[in-house]
Structures are given as C-alpha cells and as structure tokens.
Amino acid sequence: MLIETINIVLLGMLALTALAAVRLHDLFAVTIMFGIYSLLAAVVFVVLDAVDVAFTEAAVGVGISTVLMLATIGLVGRHEQRPVHRPLLPLLVVAVTGAALVYGTLDMPFFADPAAPVHQHVVPYYLGKSPEQTGIPNVVTSILASYRGYDTLGELAVIFTAGVGVLALLGLRRRKRPSKEHPTP
Amino acid sequence: MFTLTGIALLVTMVLALIRAIKGPTVYDRILASNAVGTKTVLMIAVLGFIVGEPDLYIDIALMYALIGFIGTVAVLKVSEFGDLGQAQSPRDGDKS
Numbered sequence: 455m456l457i458e459t460i461n462i463v464l465l466g467m468l469a470l471t472a473l474a475a476v477r478l479h480d481l482f483a484v485t486i487m488f489g490i491y492s493l494l495a496a497v498v499f500v501v502l503d504a505v506d507v508a509f510t511e512a513a514v515g516v517g518i519s520t521v522l523m524l525a526t527i528g529l530v531g532r533h534e535q536r537p538v539h540r541p542l543l544p545l546l547v548v549a550v551t552g553a554a555l556v557y558g559t560l561d562m563p564f565f566a567d568p569a570a571p572v573h574q575h576v577v578p579y580y581l582g583k584s585p586e587q588t589g590i591p592n593v594v595t596s597i598l599a600s601y602r603g604y605d606t607l608g609e610l611a612v613i614f615t616a617g618v619g620v621l622a623l624l625g626l627r628r629r630k631r632p633s634k635e636h637p638t639p
Numbered sequence: 640m641f642t643l644t645g646i647a648l649l650v651t652m653v654l655a656l657i658r659a660i661k662g663p664t665v666y667d668r669i670l671a672s673n674a675v676g677t678k679t680v681l682m683i684a685v686l687g688f689i690v691g692e693p694d695l696y697i698d699i700a701l702m703y704a705l706i707g708f709i710g711t712v713a714v715l716k717v718s719e720f721g722d723l724g725q726a727q728s729p730r731d732g733d734k735s
Contacts, residue, residue, distance in 0.1 A: 456642055456689060463649050467656055474660040482717070486668045489710045490659055493672075493679045494652075496703070500683050503690075505699055513706055516676070520710040524717045 461501055468494050479534045485523045492516045506594055525624045641688045648685060652678045669714050676707040 471494060475487040492515025499508035563570035580597055590596035598606050652675055659671035680700045687696025 456645065460645060460649065460686075463653070467653060470656060470660070480665075482665055482714075483662075483668050486665075486672045486714060487659065489714075490656065490672050490675050493675050493707075497679055497682055497686075500686060500696070500699065505695070509699065509702065512679075512703055517706050517709040521713045524713050528717060 457501060461498065464494055464498050464501065468498065480532060481527050481534055482532045485520060485527065488523065489516050489520045492519070506592070522620060522624070529624065641685055645682070645685050645689060648678050648682050652682070665718055669711065669718070672714070673707075673711050676703075676711070680704045680707065 468491065471487055471491045475484050475491065478484050478487065492511055495515065496508040496512040499505075499511055563572075567573075580601070581593060584593050584596040584601075585591065588596040588600040590600065655671045655674040655678065659668050659675070662668045662671060680703045683700040683703060684693075684697055687693040687700070690696070
C-alpha cells in the first residue's frame with residue numbers, strides 16, 4: 455500500500471518534470487530538469503527492486519549525461535531557437551505512432567505475469583542454477599557478467615567508442631592550447 | 640514511523656520540484672536539484688527500512704551520495720565560466 459503510494463507520487467513527479475523540461479526554453483534549466491528526472495527515475499527503479507538499473511540510471515543520467523549536455527551548451531549557447539515550422543503535423547504523427555504502439559501492447563502478456571513466455575524459457579534454469587554455477591548472489595549480475603559476458607564486453611566496446619566520439623566532437627584538444635603556448639616564447 | 644518519514648520526504652521532494660520548475664534564476668534550480676538529490680539518498684535509505692533490507696539499501700544510498708555531486712559541480716562550473724572545458728575559452732585562445 456505504502457509502496458504503491460510512493461510509486462504514484464514519484465511517477466506524478468516524473469511526468470511533471472518531463473512537462474517542465476519540454477516547456478522551458480532556457481537549455482541550462484532543461485539540463486537541470488533532466489538531472490532531477492534521472493534522480494526520480496532512479497528512485498522509481500529502486501522501488502521496483504531493480505537496484506542495478508537504478509544505479510546505472512543515476513550514474514549515467516545524473517553524472518555523465520548532465521556533464522555531456524552542459525559541455526554541448528558551452529558550445530552551442532544556452533537559449534533555444536524558435537521552431538521554424540508548426541508543431542501540429544509532427545504531433546499528429548507522434549500521437550498516431552503512440553496509439554499504434556499501445557494497440558500493439560494489448561496482445562502482450564500482462565506486467566509481471568508469471569505464465570508469460572519470457573518467464574518460461576530459460577529463466578527457471580538461471581534462477582535455479584546461477585548461484586552454484588557462478589557464485590554470484592545477484593541473478594541479474596550473474597547473467598550480465600557470466601552467462602552473457604561476451605555480450606557485455608561488446609556493449610562496453612560500443613559505449614567506449616561512442617564516448618570517445620562524443621569527446622572528440624566536444625573538442626578535448628582545446629586543452630592542449632595553454633601548454634603549447636609555453637614553448638613558443 | 641518510517642511511513643511518516645517517507646511521506647515527509649515525498650512532500651519535501653515535491654516542494655523542491657516546484658521550486659525547480661518555477662525558480663526564476665538558475666541558482667534556484669541548482670539548489671532544488673541538489674535538494675532532490677539529497678532527498679533521493681534519504682528516500683532510498685528509508686525505503687530500505689520499509690522493505691526490510693536496510694543493509695543493502697544503505698550501501699546504495701551511500702553510492703548515490705558519492706555520485707550525486709558531479710552534476711551539481713558541472714552545472715556550477717558552466718554557470719560560472721559559460722563553458723565546461725578549460726580555464727581558457729576558445730575565443731581567447733584564438734586571439735592570443
């Protein structure tokens with residue numbers, strides 16, 4: 455009962471934060487709103503008992519992506535330009551797509567349904583065998599780090615490449631300038 | 640007891656969120672964001688006691704407290720220098 459109330463309040467705050475981020479035109483404030491959004495989402499994940507997801511959300515959402523967005527604001531300026539076109543047609547397209555997606559979910563099994571196919575295939579094996587096969591108490595961690603270790607390694611390579619690309623775009627080489635000036639005089 | 644604490648924390652988070660949305664200056668929003676971060680740490684700790692696993696959740700709350708300041712420091716740095724990178728802005732570098 456209490457957990458449901460906390461969930462509802464948190465989800466309401468999430469919606470409020472997202473609306474505020476859309477309505478604000480100062481990109482600096484929008485970045486701060488995104489940080490608050492990540493914190494609230496992390497609490498929602500903790501309430502849902504997905505601790506590792508919450509952890510990633512907090513580290514990436516509050517830490518890394520805030521820093522990246524702020525670095526971008528330092529390059530492009532902090533005020534949003536007026537849109538050059540009317541938002542009605544894009545809004546219509548998004549609404550129709552969203553309605554189609556919601557219609558598609560009607561055929562899916564309900565949330566947390568134990569008879570859903572995804573919970574019948576390999577999940578019982580992992581749940582039963584992972585403590586003795588891997589020795590890791592958390593099942594999610596054992597799947598990510600042991601059963602799908604090569605997958606995770608590939609994901610890390612992708613994320614590392616993306617991070618290097620973003621850092622290259624944001625102009626890390628500027629850091630060299632002060633040190634270059636010293637040898638010239 | 641923990642229920643009351645949780646409700647009080649939620650009310651505080653809503654108040655900080657309202658300040659972040661209304662806040663006329665950037666500093667109001669930074670302060671509100673920082674307050675929400677602190678309340679997140681406390682909320683996770685209280686949730687640990689509500690759920691009945693305080694040991695695990697307090698570890699998580701501590702880790703949140705450790706990473707929570709990064710965003711605030713970055714925001715403050717941009718609001719002071721207008722740039723996240725270096726002490727020298729690109730235009731100054733071009734002039735010299």
